[in-house]
Amino acid sequence: MMEREEALQLAVAFLARSQRDDEPPLAIDAERVRENNGLLIVPYNSVQYFASRDPRQQLLAHPRRP
Secondary structure: OOOHHHHHHHHHHHHHHHOOOOOOOEEEOHHHOEEEOOEEEOOEEEHHHHHHOOHHHOHHHOOOOO
8 A cells, every 4th residue: 555645746746747738737735635445535726726715716617728
C-alpha cells in the first residue's frame, strides 16, 4: 500500500501533467484531502477559487476561453 504523502505527490504531478493551456491555473485543495475506503481523495480547483472560496469562482463555473 502506498503512503499518504507519496500518493499526494503523485496526485500533484498528475494534476500538473493534465493541466490544459485553456484552463485557469489549478491546485490541490489541501484542506479537503481525505482517505475513504483506502483511497486518497484529492479534490482540486482553480487557484482563483482558493483565493476567495467564492463558489462563483469554482472551476466548473469558469467560462471557457475562446
